[in-house]
Amino acid sequence: xxASSVLGFPRIGSANRxxxxxxxxxxxxxxxxxxxxxxxxxxxxxxxxxxxxxxxxFVPSGEFSLYDHVLDHSAAFNVIPTRYVGLGLSPLDxxxxxxxxxxxxxxxxxxxxMKKWFDSNYHFVVPEFSDETDFKLNFNKAVEEFKEAxxxxxxxxxxxLGPISFLVLGKPSKEAKPGFQPxxxxxxxxxxxxxxxxxxxxxxxxxxQIDEPVLVLDTAASLGKQFSSAYAELAPxxxxxxxxxxxxxxxxxLTYVAKLPVAGLHIDLxxxxxxxxxxxxxxxxxxxxxxxxxxxxxxxxxxxxxxAIKSGQKAIDALGQDRVVVATSSSLLHTPVTLAxxxxxxxxxxxxxxxxxxxxxxVATIAAVLSGSQDAKVAAALEENTASIAKRRAFEANSxxxxxxxxxxxxxxxxxxQSPFAVRKEIQAKHLNLPKFPTTTIGSxxxxxxxxxxxxxxxxxxxxxxxxxxxxxxxxxTVVRFQERIGxxxxxxxxxxxxxxxxxxxEQLHGFVFTQNAxxxxxxxxxxxxxxxxxxxxxxxPMTVKWSSYAQSLTKLPMKGMLTGPVTILNWSFPxxxxxxxxxxxxxxxxxxxxxxxxxxxxxxxxxxxxxxIREGLPLRRSDWDAYLKWAVDSFKLxxxxxxxxxQTHSHFCYSDFDDIFPSIQRLDADVIxxxxxxxxxxxxxxxxxxxxxxxxxxxxxxxxxPRVPGSQEIKDRLKSMLDILPDSLLFVNPDxxxxxxxxxxxxxSLVNLVEGAKWARENY
Ligand code: GLN
Ligand code: ZN
Numbered sequence: 128x129x130a131s132s133v134l135g136f137p138r139i140g141s142a143n144r145x146x147x148x149x150x151x152x153x154x155x156x157x158x159x160x161x162x163x164x165x166x167x168x169x170x171x172x173x174x175x176x177x178x179x180x181x182x183x184x185f186v187p188s189g190e191f192s193l194y195d196h197v198l199d200h201s202a203a204f205n206v207i208p209t210r211y212v213g214l215g216l217s218p219l220d221x222x223x224x225x226x227x228x229x230x231x232x233x234x235x236x237x238x239x240x241m242k243k244w245f246d247s248n249y250h251f252v253v254p255e256f257s258d259e260t261d262f263k264l265n266f267n268k269a270v271e272e273f274k275e276a277x278x279x280x281x282x283x284x285x286x287x288l289g290p291i292s293f294l295v296l297g298k299p300s301k302e303a304k305p306g307f308q309p310x311x312x313x314x315x316x317x318x319x320x321x322x323x324x325x326x327x328x329x330x331x332x333x334x335x336q337i338d339e340p341v342l343v344l345d346t347a348a349s350l351g352k353q354f355s356s357a358y359a360e361l362a363p364x365x366x367x368x369x370x371x372x373x374x375x376x377x378x379x380x381l382t383y384v385a386k387l388p389v390a391g392l393h394i395d396l397x398x399x400x401x402x403x404x405x406x407x408x409x410x411x412x413x414x415x416x417x418x419x420x421x422x423x424x425x426x427x428x429x430x431x432x433x434x435a436i437k438s439g440q441k442a443i444d445a446l447g448q449d450r451v452v453v454a455t456s457s458s459l460l461h462t463p464v465t466l467a468x469x470x471x472x473x474x475x476x477x478x479x480x481x482x483x484x485x486x487x488x489x490v491a492t493i494a495a496v497l498s499g500s501q502d503a504k505v506a507a508a509l510e511e512n513t514a515s516i517a518k519r520r521a522f523e524a525n526s527x528x529x530x531x532x533x534x535x536x537x538x539x540x541x542x543x544x545q546s547p548f549a550v551r552k553e554i555q556a557k558h559l560n561l562p563k564f565p566t567t568t569i570g571s572x573x574x575x576x577x578x579x580x581x582x583x584x585x586x587x588x589x590x591x592x593x594x595x596x597x598x599x600x601x602x603x604x605t606v607v608r609f610q611e612r613i614g615x616x617x618x619x620x621x622x623x624x625x626x627x628x629x630x631x632x633x634e635q636l637h638g639f640v641f642t643q644n645a646x647x648x649x650x651x652x653x654x655x656x657x658x659x660x661x662x663x664x665x666x667x668x669p670m671t672v673k674w675s676s677y678a679q680s681l682t683k684l685p686m687k688g689m690l691t692g693p694v695t696i697l698n699w700s701f702p703x704x705x706x707x708x709x710x711x712x713x714x715x716x717x718x719x720x721x722x723x724x725x726x727x728x729x730x731x732x733x734x735x736x737x738x739x740x741i742r743e744g745l746p747l748r749r750s751d752w753d754a755y756l757k758w759a760v761d762s763f764k765l766x767x768x769x770x771x772x773x774x775q776t777h778s779h780f781c782y783s784d785f786d787d788i789f790p791s792i793q794r795l796d797a798d799v800i801x802x803x804x805x806x807x808x809x810x811x812x813x814x815x816x817x818x819x820x821x822x823x824x825x826x827x828x829x830x831x832x833x834p835r836v837p838g839s840q841e842i843k844d845r846l847k848s849m850l851d852i853l854p855d856s857l858l859f860v861n862p863d864x865x866x867x868x869x870x871x872x873x874x875x876x877s878l879v880n881l882v883e884g885a886k887w888a889r890e891n892y
Pocket of ligand 1: 569570571572628689737739779780781864865866867
């Protein structure tokens with residue numbers, strides 16, 4: 128018999144977002160800790176029962192979280208930075224303080240650092256270690272939830288983050304000695320894991336899913352010794368271990384992984400289908416059960432059963448049915464809960480997709496088919512899948528020939544501006560007539576309650592399109608007058624018309640579909656609803672020209688047009704799976720290219736194309752970087768290079784770790800880039816200097832992610848240290864990101880100080 132398994136499930140609840148709401152209500156002091164626990168227990172129970180009801184053999188437990196599963200793990204293992212200790216808070220409040228900081232009743236602690244979970248848009252709370260770290264089991268979440276599920280009538284396979292990934296994903300704490308490496312704590316950590324796993328065995332768990340996602344990284348190549356010793360110690364006391372990898376391939380790490388004393392190995396065949404043959408060959412001589420990640424945990428497309436069955440059969444032929452499990456490729460955390468909550472998709476569209484619950488059904492069906500099931504329901508499900516995949520393929524075949532031809536015909540010349548930067552710079556200086564140290568902002572101004580309300584009213588039909596447009600026009604005018612008044616040089620219209628920097632464009636482009644409830648966790652209680660790219664992308668007409676030209680008509684000062692870049696739109700959407708990301712990115716780039724050209728025709732003389740997601744799209748394996756960076760940078764260039772030399776192109780990135788991708792940043796050839804620099808000291812500017820970066824740069828002079836107002840002296844000091852590194856002719860003065868999450872009060876105070884800082888620089892440099 129081939130078994131089926133799900134590696135993890137979304138935590139939000141149903142379309143009503145019960146967990147998100149309960150957590151936020153608890154933070155607001157509106158419900159008690161007990162009520163929060165109860166709400167969470169309800170959601171967990173429903174998920175276990177629902178997944179089991181789909182016919183899944185291995186139902187996960189223990190991966191649920193009120194905030195982040197890595198944070199749960201840190202709290203359970205007593206990895207609690209000293210700044211959160213002794214504050215007189217309950218364990219639950221210490222937990223939330225670590226996740227999001229706390230500022231109340233005399234307590235004032237910042238949040239821990241968050242990082243992106245591999246190449247996903249999920250963020251985890253980074254554990255902090257030092258030699259003083261005192262590992263002990265504060266609570267055994269794996270056992271507790273295993274029992275909780277059992278009480279609900281479901282026997283689960285508990286999920287635990289593995290010891291090596293836990294340490295490798297962490298960082299040295301402030302107290303750590305120089306040169307300290309978290310992995311050095313492994314011998315101290317293992318006894319606590321042994322206790323956890325032994326308790327789990329006593330509780331009756333037959334299997335445990337131990338996640339070691341670092342195994343798909345290049346850096347794991349040097350961890351073979353640690354993996355061998357750790358698992359040799361854990362295996363004898365533990366339930367059967369399913370060593371779990373996801374998001375990429377094992378590559379050379381397979382050599383030592385196949386020798387580990389584990390009972391099972393999970394591999395991701397969605398992201399890395401090419402590894403199947405070598406993994407089969409490597410585990411064949413062992414008794415390891417192979418868990419095949421055939422149903423994507425990262426996208427929302429219905430699985431092609433025929434293709435999955437083919438891969439499954441290959442594994443069965445080599446290993447036999449009992450050594451093969453059909454699984455989701457990763458946790459389903461990165462997918463929405465269920466298609467059943469979508470009422471506005473057409474039946475045709477609905478038939479294309481599979482969300483978490485539907486995917487649970489898919490693993491069960493594929494496993495049943497591979498087991499040779501004669502069940503009529505299974506046969507019907509297989510037939511249904513064949514039919515809907517055929518329909519989907521037929522739809523996909525309806526490509527937009529004009530768009531495809533246009534992408535195929537892109538020439539190297541289309542990626543380059545007419546003249547090199549040095550020449551453009553002179554022309555733009557005359558045309559834009561900006562002062563030295565020009566001041567500007569990143570685009571958005573406060574998205575006030577009034578703005579969101581107006582949009583909601585439009586959605587409900589309570590106001591007309593005309594009334595909404597009048598309202599937005601007034602907002603634009605307010606933003607323009609404000610910028611004139613405080614003396615900014617290169618203005619923006621403020622983006623009040625945008626619900627979201629990706630959705631806004633997706634809604635105006637051909638090729639996208641939107642959902643009502645397809646929420647995916649980004650971090651803590653924050654969820655996003657990514658648009659879905661379903662077919663070839665093209666522009667039906669100008670998307671932003673109306674607003675930018677209206678804003679320009681209000682002022683003599685230059686107005687900067689504002690677009691989201693092709694790579695960012697792609698990375699923050701669910702992409703198609705039938706064509707390459709490169710093709711989708713180039714289609715987006717061509718649509719944006721037309722918009723950029725239209726903006727210039729409409730009299731706009733500077734245009735910013737934001738690419739904050741270009742870095743997070745980097746593949747996990749370094750050997751894949753060049754190919755990605757090539758098309759990603761080409762896409763940006765394709766979108767921006769269709770203009771005359773006098774148009775100043777800008778781009779914006781919310782981060783500053785460029786060290787390893789610097790040549791690509793340079794190759795973008797944007798006339799001006801703005802970057803985060805307020806948190807990262809001046810390290811990155813040295814990188815720019817070292818590489819001889821020649822175009823203009825606006826390193827953020829203050830952090831907009833906090834309501835704190837930077838004093839004018841602080842801004843002057845910052846400019847001074849920037850000018851110690853960068854030539855004065857290259858410097859723009861701006862905040863480090865858009866202002867949409869800020870209030871007007873701190874925005875005004877901060878920008879007034881920013882302008883004062885720039886004036887001071889003009890007088891002194
Ligand atoms: N132009 C966008 C804004 O100002 C950029 C947002 C971002 O970088 N994430 O909001
Ligand atoms: Zn930003």
